[in-house]
Amino acid sequence: MKKLVAIVLALVLALGMTAVASAEASGNVLSLFLGGGTPLSMDPALNSASAGSNTIRSAFNGLMGFQLDENGEPVMAPELAESYELSEDGLTYTFTLREGLKWSDGSDFAASEIVAAWNRAASAELGADYGFLFDVIDKNEDGTLKIDVDDAARTIVVHLPYPCAYFLDLCAFPVFYAVKVDIADNEGIWATNPETYIGTGPFRMTKYAVDDVISFEKNPYYWNAENVKLDGLNFFLSEDNVAILTAYEKGTAQYIQSIDPTEFERLYATYPGELEMYISQGTYYILFNVHKDLSPASKQLTVQEQSKARFALGELVNREELVTYVTKGGQLPAHGFFPSGLADGLNSDVRSAEGYGTWYAGTNELSDVNPDLTVDQVEALQTLVDLGYPYEGSIEGGDIKFTDFPSIDFAFNNSGANALIIQYVQETWNRFGIPSTINTEAWATLQSKLKEGDAEAARMGWIADFNDVVNFLEIFISNSGNNYPRLGRDIGTYTRNSETTADAGIGAYWGDNGDQTWAEAYDALVDQVKAATDPAERAAIAAHAEKILMATGGVAPLYYYTTPQMLKPNVHDVIRLATGDVIWNYAYMD
Numbered sequence: 001m002k003k004l005v006a007i008v009l010a011l012v013l014a015l016g017m018t019a020v021a022s023a024e025a026s027g028n029v030l031s032l033f034l035g036g037g038t039p040l041s042m043d044p045a046l047n048s049a050s051a052g053s054n055t056i057r058s059a060f061n062g063l064m065g066f067q068l069d070e071n072g073e074p075v076m077a078p079e080l081a082e083s084y085e086l087s088e089d090g091l092t093y094t095f096t097l098r099e100g101l102k103w104s105d106g107s108d109f110a111a112s113e114i115v116a117a118w119n120r121a122a123s124a125e126l127g128a129d130y131g132f133l134f135d136v137i138d139k140n141e142d143g144t145l146k147i148d149v150d151d152a153a154r155t156i157v158v159h160l161p162y163p164c165a166y167f168l169d170l171c172a173f174p175v176f177y178a179v180k181v182d183i184a185d186n187e188g189i190w191a192t193n194p195e196t197y198i199g200t201g202p203f204r205m206t207k208y209a210v211d212d213v214i215s216f217e218k219n220p221y222y223w224n225a226e227n228v229k230l231d232g233l234n235f236f237l238s239e240d241n242v243a244i245l246t247a248y249e250k251g252t253a254q255y256i257q258s259i260d261p262t263e264f265e266r267l268y269a270t271y272p273g274e275l276e277m278y279i280s281q282g283t284y285y286i287l288f289n290v291h292k293d294l295s296p297a298s299k300q301l302t303v304q305e306q307s308k309a310r311f312a313l314g315e316l317v318n319r320e321e322l323v324t325y326v327t328k329g330g331q332l333p334a335h336g337f338f339p340s341g342l343a344d345g346l347n348s349d350v351r352s353a354e355g356y357g358t359w360y361a362g363t364n365e366l367s368d369v370n371p372d373l374t375v376d377q378v379e380a381l382q383t384l385v386d387l388g389y390p391y392e393g394s395i396e397g398g399d400i401k402f403t404d405f406p407s408i409d410f411a412f413n414n415s416g417a418n419a420l421i422i423q424y425v426q427e428t429w430n431r432f433g434i435p436s437t438i439n440t441e442a443w444a445t446l447q448s449k450l451k452e453g454d455a456e457a458a459r460m461g462w463i464a465d466f467n468d469v470v471n472f473l474e475i476f477i478s479n480s481g482n483n484y485p486r487l488g489r490d491i492g493t494y495t496r497n498s499e500t501t502a503d504a505g506i507g508a509y510w511g512d513n514g515d516q517t518w519a520e521a522y523d524a525l526v527d528q529v530k531a532a533t534d535p536a537e538r539a540a541i542a543a544h545a546e547k548i549l550m551a552t553g554g555v556a557p558l559y560y561y562t563t564p565q566m567l568k569p570n571v572h573d574v575i576r577l578a579t580g581d582v583i584w585n586y587a588y589m590d
Contacts, residue, residue, distance in 0.1 A: 029232040030571065030584065033247060035258020035415045037239040038210050040447040042197070043188035044177040045121035048129040048482055049447065050463055050580050055235045056174050057583055058216050059104070060199035063095050063114065063156070064172035066575050066583055074575045074583075076172060080114070080200060080223070082154075090163030095171075097154040102221040103180065104204040110151045116181040119144050126186050129451075129481025130175040132474060136164045136530065162531045165345060169466030202228045202585045211237050211442075229588035239415050239443065254568040254589070255582075258416045261328040267566070274566050277330040280580040282463030282561035283339045283472070284331070286314060286425065287484050288408075288554050290505055291491050292456045293498035296404040299388045300500060303509040307553045308383055313408075314556025315380035317428055320364030323559050326424050327417050333363055334557035337472060337546055341578070344469045344542050346535035356543045359550055359557075370398040381432065391433065401433030408436040409456040413443040418459055421558070450484040453492020460484065463561060463580040469542040473526045476549055478519050485554030488518030511548060522548050 039052030044060050047053060065079030078084065081095040101109035120126055122134035122145060138146035138159040148157040160167065170176050183196050190196040197205040202225070203216035217232040219225065236253070238244055241260040247253035259267070259275075267275045294309045295301040301309065319333035332340055335358045340351045347353035362375025369378045373395070381395050384402060393399035408429075412422045419440075426436050436457075441449065449455045462482075464471050474480060478488030486505040491497060497504075511521030525545040532538035549555065563580055570590040575583035 028230055028589065029234060030230060030255065030587065030589070031234045031236060031247070031253045032584075033236050033238060033244040033253055033256040033258060034582075035239065035241075035244060035256075036413065037415070037443045038237045040444045041188040042191035042208070042214070043184065044174040044179055045117070045126060045128045045130070045184075046188045046191075047174060049443070050461075051443075053174050054582050055214055056177070057201065057581065058203045058233055058235075058585075059197060059201045059205055059219075060174065060177040060179070061201045062171050062173070062177045063097075064168050065585075066172065066577065068573060068575060068586070072573075074577055076168060079172070080109075080178065081171075084168075091160045093158045093160070093167060095156045095158070097156070098223050099154065101200065101223055103198050103200060104219045104221055105198045106221055107198075109178070109200060111154050111156050112149045112151050113181070114156060114178045115145070115147050115149050117178045118147070118176065120179070120181050120184065121175050127481070128175065131481070132477060132479055133170060133173075133175060136160060136167060136170065163533060164530070166466045166468045166470070169468075173465050203230075203233055206232070209237075213237060224585075227586055229586065230584065233584055239413060241416065248566055251568075254571050255574075256566050257563060257582075259564045259566065261326065261417045261420065261564075264328055264564070271566065274569060276565055276567075277562040278565055278576055278580075279330075279341070279578070280463050280561040280563050281339050281341055281467060281578050282461055282580060283334060283337055283557045284421075284459070284461045284559050284561060285334070285337070286457060286556040286558065287460050288313070288457050288556070289453065289455060289494060290485050290487060290552065290554055291453070291494050291497045291501045292408070293501045294406055294408075295498070295500070296389050296402075296406070298390060298404060300498075301387060303501065303504050303507065304514040305387055306501070306504075307509075307514075307551060309387055309389075310553025311551070311556070312380035312383040312553075313429065313434065314553065315360060315376045315383075316432065316434075317425055317556070317558060318363055318374055318377070319360060319558055322421065322424055326420050327559065329417070329564050330562045331559040333360070334559050335360055335363075337549060337555060337557050338469060338542075339464075339472075339560040341467075342464065342469060342472065343467050344535075344539045346539040350469060350539070350542070353539065355540055357547050357550065370396055372398045403433060405434045408434070409439065410436050410458065411439045411441050411446055411449065411455050412459040413446050414440045415443065416564070422459055425558075451481060453486055453489070453494045455484070455494075456496070458484065461561065465579055467578065469546075470526065470529050473529060473542065473545050473549075476555075477523045477526050485552070487549075487552060487554055488523065510552065 034051040036051040041047045044056050061079045063081040066074045067077045069075045082098045083096050085094045097111050122131050138161045140146050146159040180198050184190050192208045194205040202222045204219040206217050207215035214235045244256050244258050248256045288310045294306045323331040338350045342350050344350050350356050360376050365375045367373045367375045367378040389402045390404045391402045412418050475482045489505045508517050510518050528541045574587045
């Protein structure tokens with residue numbers, strides 16, 4: 001098996017380097033490695049991965065977009081829209097589109113096509129992960145979005161049920177991009193064919209090759225084509241850190257994003273100023289499927305007790321040690337699900353704001369009970385003991401090992417530091433007798449398993465789509481396609497559950513007293529966050545919602561993101577957002 005893997009890797013390296021070399025030879029074209037492999041979908045409405053978003057932004061755009069200001073800082077600006085107006089009550093946005101807009105195939109673009117694309121993305125038939133984002137728009141009696149459109153006047157009038165401070169951010173987000181609805185199937189197959197991948201962005205697709213490359217050329221019909229300096233882009237689809245770094249060091253790639261932390265020290269010394277750690281508003285976390293039964297063989301735990309066991313598993317990980325000695329990229333240890341620097345409409349940084357909880361408070365504080373254990377670890381071990389897990393040794397002696405903890409099937413995609421992180425978590429659990437198996441999956445395969453519910457535990461990350469707490473809360477509402485712990489959701493295709501956990505997702509096990517459905521305990525709070533107009537009230541509700549989420553143990557935040565990136569010094573005007581998105585619309589090479 002090892003020999004087969006080595007042969008496959010050699011072939012991937014050979015093919016990848018050949019493709020990169022030919023791309024570079026084509027002239028004014030950038031070759032980029034985002035890591036993560038082939039996106040599960042290139043449909044703007046169906047994609048929910050950051051690598052996919054970064055690629056999609058090259059071929060599509062929305063009413064709003066981003067440009068660099070005179071100081072080289074990214075700012076939001078009208079894109080397909082020429083201008084917009086907001087009513088005094090904050091409930092009506094009127095957009096006027098630019099004159100003469102065209103699709104990348106040269107056909108005329110109409111305002112009504114944006115409305116059609118939004119209704120498609122919001123529809124139950126499509127079932128998009130981000131479909132719930134359109135809940136901020138009022139609905140007609142037939143369920144369609146309440147939008148008035150006038151193609152002749154090039155205007156779109158959007159009606160909201162309540163003020164939404166981040167609506168313009170949504171208009172710059174890929175799920176709100178315009179697509180040709182008449183050629184866009186619900187499976188996203190259209191988005192893998194250059195002939196049907198017709199957008200309005202600065203580039204248009206010329207090649208789509210799974211696990212190889214997605215290539216773009218300059219779109220001559222882009223409204224601002226005269227300011228697009230590149231002839232094209234090649235997004236290479238590798239999950240191999242060695243191949244990615246090799247391409248950069250050989251000069252056949254100008255930008256890379258997936259880098260093994262063990263290389264950081266050498267790269268800082270060898271390429272001064274090229275390796276940068278961009279702080280992102282994001283959280284890297286472990287997720288647990290709530291349908292997995294964590295009971296020992298000797299005792300059946302209730303669903304609520306298993307929430308405590310899941311939380312303890314996350315609490316065992318020393319986050320300070322993880323970011324200092326494993327990831328080594330300037331990440332911050334996580335103390336809750338909301339990342340540092342995230343705003344709520346009242347506070348610019350909720351993690352340092354009054355009223356928000358702190359979990360894992362003793363992640364790097366040694367315990368008085370045993371100096372080889374942290375305060376968090378002692379608390380977690382005591383929780384498991386109190387829940388009735390059999391063990392040998394003792395907490396005081398530091399040699400405690402649980403003898404009847406069910407094995408956890410852990411899945412992850414091997415990109416960046418993922419392998420090192422998961423191995424660290426596994427070794428931590430193993431130290432205390434908690435067994436786990438690790439399965440490496442291609443990113444698209446892992447996403448499919450998570451969407452179907454067929455995963456017990458996995459690594460996951462969430463980077464803000466816009467700077468507001470609601471962006472992190474909406475991930476876990478019942479109808480969110482990104483709700484991989486299955487909170488408020490049925491069991492999906494998972495079959496290794498017990499009778500007790502068969503309805504864990506949809507039963508009344510959640511909330512402050514453990515007796516509400518997820519919709520009652522959590523969805524209702526998120527709705528209140530979205531509708532609240534008083535900033536202090538909104539912040540208090542958001543803090544309560546995070547508390548409800550953390551109590552499930554379904555997510556165990558590990559750290560707050562930085563994104564290691566290397567960019568050749570002769571490449572300029574790249575737009576890099578705090579959301580982790582990288583935009584190449586106006587980039588150029590010396």
